[in-house]
Amino acid sequence: MFELITPQGGRTVSAILFDKDGTLLQFVSLWGSWSECLLNRFTEHLGKKGLVIPEEVFPSLLGTVHDHNGVIYDYDRNGPLAMGTMEDIYAILSWQAYLSGLSWVESIELVHLCRQEADEMLEQKRPVLPLAGLECFLDACASQGIPMAVVTADETAAAEKHLHWLGIRHYFAEVIGTDQVVHGKPFPDMLQLACRRLDLDPSGVAVIGDTNGDMRMAKAAGAAVGIGLTGTASYESALSMLPDADIIVSSYEYLQIEEITE
Incomplete structure (x- = not known):
């Protein structure tokens, strides 16, 4: 297990699922x-x-x-x-x-x-740019060995392409596009499919996204925590945009990951 450390406290998680657009790359x-x-x-x-x-x-x-x-x-x-x-x-x-x-x-x-x-x-x-602090956070996650996957409203083939353009595809064990499920966000289908493929319980995963659809997907699946990325938006605006987020941060610079050892 791992501890995902945020300004609002730590959460014990077994994996991290990322949205793509606005979460990994600049929307x-x-x-x-x-x-x-x-x-x-x-x-x-x-x-x-x-x-x-x-x-x-x-x-x-x-x-x-x-x-x-x-x-x-x-x-x-x-x-x-x-x-x-x-x-x-x-x-x-x-x-x-x-x-x-x-x-x-x-x-x-x-x-x-x-x-x-x-x-x-x-x-x-190919106008793809990473979010601030993303690659450092992905490197830290990879060095700790935490499983990671992408769950996106985009189609899988396009998502794969964009991740390759950005040079970050290798970080993720799975890429789940909306074309692989019956119901996309805010329904839990993509999260549940990712967990089945990674042999994980949804209750242990963290979801990081930039829309309330990501947060509602996390809640519908019973995820451990939904973390909303706000970018430059004010905290008040973020609260109105992401009312179902458990934790709100402006960038990856405010997130850390540590493996929990006995």
Whole structure:
């Protein structure tokens, strides 16, 4: 067993399960770039058909925060982009295209085309950056021998790719994407699957994530502790974003791991 040491006390755990986006890698760097490309292509293709989506609608589509130039610099941690599946996102855009005047079939085809273009941009730029203190914490965990896995709302193949881009795939015994389970977050399915594969009891694992969906998954599975990462958000904002977190920290610099020896 291991002790996960936090500013709010230590917790005895047997493993750590990490969310990916916003927890291992900087969310806006990857998904802000992808979403900007997706939305830009979406509006361009609609414009060619004489259809227009008002700019003020954009933030409500995916839960993104834009500056006056349309650049995404933040996101709603409990919004569709942060917590939804890729299928959720495509359904939202397809519905918007349908409301704008396309048939449902045309809407689905348009969103599929935009997704391909956004994915191609990611392949070329690979805009992945680690969170502050992440690699030091992963190194410390690996040196202590604590089992680690990733449980993400992203699809497994994409998650594997992003972890390889970041150079951290080797730290994790398992990568569980939402495509491997019937119900994604906030339901317990991914956590339970990871524990079965690692031969662990869910009651002994810690979950680290940046959304309340991660925290609710942890509670639904009976995990030992749910730790919410807030980044630069104020503590008051963090409490409203992560009401189900057991412990809240701004970065990995406030976490330590030690093996418990008799």
